[in-house]
Amino acid sequence: MYYLSRDLYFPPVTEASPEGIVAIGGDLSPERLVLAYQNGIFPWFDDEEPIIWWSPPQRMVLYPDELKISKSMRNIINRNTFKITFNTAFKEVITNCRNIKREGQPGTWITPEMIDAYFELHKMGYAQSVEVWQDNVMVGGLYGVDLGHIFCGESMFSKVSNASKMAFIALTKKLKEENYRLLDCQVHNDHLASLGAREIDRSEFIKIVTN
Incomplete structure (x- = not known):
């Protein structure tokens, strides 16, 4: 599982887990959110969880x-x-x-x-x-x-x-x-x-x- 650092980066979605998790962590800065959506990735997580970034195998x-x-x-x-x-x-x-x-x-x-x-x-x-x-x-x-x-x-x-x-x-x-x-x-x-x-x-x- 890829854990994000402060760098504005996401791994390729082809490296996502079978259910579609691309990465964990990072932040919800405007720059990171825009980068995520531009690469087919979106955040979806519960309040108690770290930020989880998704790109499901079926969209x-x-x-x-x-x-x-x-x-x-x-x-x-x-x-x-x-x-x-x-x-x-x-x-x-x-x-x-x-x-x-x-x-x-x-x-x-x-x-x-x-x-x-x-x-x-x-x-x-x-x-x-x-x-x-x-x-x-x-x-x-x-x-x-x-x-x-x-x-x-x-x-x-x-x-x-x-x-x-x-x-x-x-x-x-x-x-x-x-x-x-x-x-x-x-x-x-x-x-x-x-x-x-x-x-x-x-x-x-x-x-x-x-x-």
């Missing part, structure tokens, strides 16, 4: 052209029940992602340290958010890291039915309009699979990220 992604919107979801969109904004309340979005209770999960990987780190990335223009509003109240949203040709999704939340789907769909449509190559969803999730996301080999993902 869940959505190609914007493959977005699936159900008939019922199209009806909800057409009702204009929700208002969508971009980058108007980043810290509120990431804080909600941390605090929302998720079925089957006792806690969250979004530590206060991570909130501070991604807020710094947001101020630098890398980390971005999508907000979903209903009656002027934020009811859903998502955030991630924007690499210019790929958006690396990190987390989303929903306080009412379909709010996170609205954020995901709005983001995907925006990425398609701006000719992004894909939306990175990291690991398999049935909810995202229902929206068109699928797994590809890490080698294929890395080629897209680095070109």
Whole structure:
């Protein structure tokens, strides 16, 4: 297992463990986070653990052209029940992602340290958010890291039915309009699979990220 020093370096993802751990340790400085995402790596760890850096052998992604919107979801969109904004309340979005209770999960990987780190990335223009509003109240949203040709999704939340789907769909449509190559969803999730996301080999993902 590779342990990071203060140097801004990650080993090749081909040296990751079978489950996809690339390295352990280091810090969440903006420079290291940007380097990680540019190399197909992301941090994911519990509060009691050291920082763990991942690049899974199978990567869940959505190609914007493959977005699936159900008939019922199209009806909800057409009702204009929700208002969508971009980058108007980043810290509120990431804080909600941390605090929302998720079925089957006792806690969250979004530590206060991570909130501070991604807020710094947001101020630098890398980390971005999508907000979903209903009656002027934020009811859903998502955030991630924007690499210019790929958006690396990190987390989303929903306080009412379909709010996170609205954020995901709005983001995907925006990425398609701006000719992004894909939306990175990291690991398999049935909810995202229902929206068109699928797994590809890490080698294929890395080629897209680095070109």
